[in-house]
Amino acid sequence: MSTALPPLRHFELDDADPTLLAGRRVAILGYGNQGRAHALNLRDSGVEVVVGLREGSRRREQAARDGFVVKGLAEAATGAFIVMVLVPDEVHGEVYREQIEPVMSGDSHLAFAHGFSMAFGLVTPPPQQSTLLVAPKGQGDKLREAFLAGGGLPGLIGVQGPDPGESLKVALAYARACGALAGGGLLSSFREEAVTDLFGEQVVLCGGMVELITAAWETLVGRGYSPEGAYFECLHEVKIIADLIHQRGVDGMREGISTTAAYGGLKAAPRIITEETRRTMEGMLDEIESGDFARAFLAEQERGSPWLESMKQNERDHPMQKTGRRLRDFLRRCQLDGGTQDGSRRE
Numbered sequence: 001m002s003t004a005l006p007p008l009r010h011f012e013l014d015d016a017d018p019t020l021l022a023g024r025r026v027a028i029l030g031y032g033n034q035g036r037a038h039a040l041n042l043r044d045s046g047v048e049v050v051v052g053l054r055e056g057s058r059r060r061e062q063a064a065r066d067g068f069v070v071k072g073l074a075e076a077a078t079g080a081f082i083v084m085v086l087v088p089d090e091v092h093g094e095v096y097r098e099q100i101e102p103v104m105s106g107d108s109h110l111a112f113a114h115g116f117s118m119a120f121g122l123v124t125p126p127p128q129q130s131t132l133l134v135a136p137k138g139q140g141d142k143l144r145e146a147f148l149a150g151g152g153l154p155g156l157i158g159v160q161g162p163d164p165g166e167s168l169k170v171a172l173a174y175a176r177a178c179g180a181l182a183g184g185g186l187l188s189s190f191r192e193e194a195v196t197d198l199f200g201e202q203v204v205l206c207g208g209m210v211e212l213i214t215a216a217w218e219t220l221v222g223r224g225y226s227p228e229g230a231y232f233e234c235l236h237e238v239k240i241i242a243d244l245i246h247q248r249g250v251d252g253m254r255e256g257i258s259t260t261a262a263y264g265g266l267k268a269a270p271r272i273i274t275e276e277t278r279r280t281m282e283g284m285l286d287e288i289e290s291g292d293f294a295r296a297f298l299a300e301q302e303r304g305s306p307w308l309e310s311m312k313q314n315e316r317d318h319p320m321q322k323t324g325r326r327l328r329d330f331l332r333r334c335q336l337d338g339g340t341q342d343g344s345r346r347e
């Protein structure tokens with residue numbers, strides 16, 4: 001693997017010109033996890049926001065209570081300078097074709113918070129359409145929380161269209177106003193963001209890591225070790241190591257743990273992630289890049305997600321979750337009863 005790094009294309013707050021959005025309207029389509037946070041942050045940044053929701057949406061009341069003008073999807077998109085699509089990825093295609101495309105004007109910008117629908121052909125805007133990617137790296141409530149604390153989350157920024165320079169300026173102004181620039185912005189593309197996001201969540205965050213934890217817990221419990229002890233060692237302590245890796249990198253984490261842990265971990269790693277595991281990762285990346293994963297996901301959604309729901313039920317029923325609930329309750333009670341943040345006992 002080459003160690004030469006390409007030049008970093010990164011952006012800071014001062015790279016964005018907030019006046020670009022002055023006197024212009026932004027339509028936020030969808031008022032869920034991301035939608036509410038974007039709408040509130042943009043408004044607090046002085047941007048005029050209209051929220052677009054489908055007929056009969058149960059979130060109309062919430063958005064109105066938050067003080068927003070709420071319209072239908074097409075009505076909200078009409079005449080908006082930026083139309084930010086914050087409905088679930090699997091419905092982007094129909095929402096774009098039926099509600100957005102017919103009302104987009106030449107000087108408006110279409111925007112997304114994830115590259116999925118553009119990367120895998122659910123949305124195919126005409127070549128003259130300026131299209132922006134502003135993907136905050138985190139959930140909506142975290143985005144709002146960071147913004148209210150005076151900062152923001154990191155964001156991946158990408159553009160497509162006839163004038164990439166101009167589109168980038170608009171994307172940066174939007175990212176700044178919605179809180180996705182104060183944490184640092186990195187230049188990306190719809191495809192890169194979509195492929196790497198899917199790969200990371202499947203192989204590490206929501207797939208590989210979870211299975212590793214579960215298999216390790218089952219191995220210990222299968223040999224008669226206590227479920228609570230196994231939970232503590234294989235799951236609860238993940239946060240300690242994740243925080244260290246997050247703050248200091250893998251090499252920094254290694255310096256912050258015991259010699260026994262450093263030696264044992266490095267000895268074990270290649271036995272757990274074998275050449276076969278690496279080949280499997282390559283295969284999964286092939287499936288994501290070719291669009292096979294996206295097609296399988298969309299077909300599952302079409303069927304009403306029976307496989308996904310049954311897998312989630314199996315996971316809920318696994319004895320490790322019961323152990324976790326009991327242990328978390330116990331630890332919470334102990335903290336409430338006697339512990340303080342600095343580890344001393346309450347009087």
Ligand SMILES: NC(=O)c1ccc[n+]([C@@H]2O[C@H](COP(=O)([O-])OP(=O)(O)OC[C@H]3O[C@@H](n4cnc5c(N)ncnc54)[C@H](OP(=O)(O)O)[C@@H]3O)[C@@H](O)[C@H]2O)c1
Pocket residue numbers: 030031032033034035053054056057058059060085086087088089091095113114135136137138139140
């Ligand atoms: N969640 C995250 O952490 C995260 C992070 C970064 C980027 N993103 C991206 O942000 C976008 C939005 O994700 P999200 O998690 O915020 O979605 P979400 O919370 O599931 O979005 C819900 C909103 O979408 C509307 N909606 C659902 N189906 C619809 C349909 N068929 N037609 C019209 N409106 C519909 C809902 O309207 P009703 O009120 O009518 O139900 C609701 O307002 C996605 O592209 C996602 O990949 C998400």
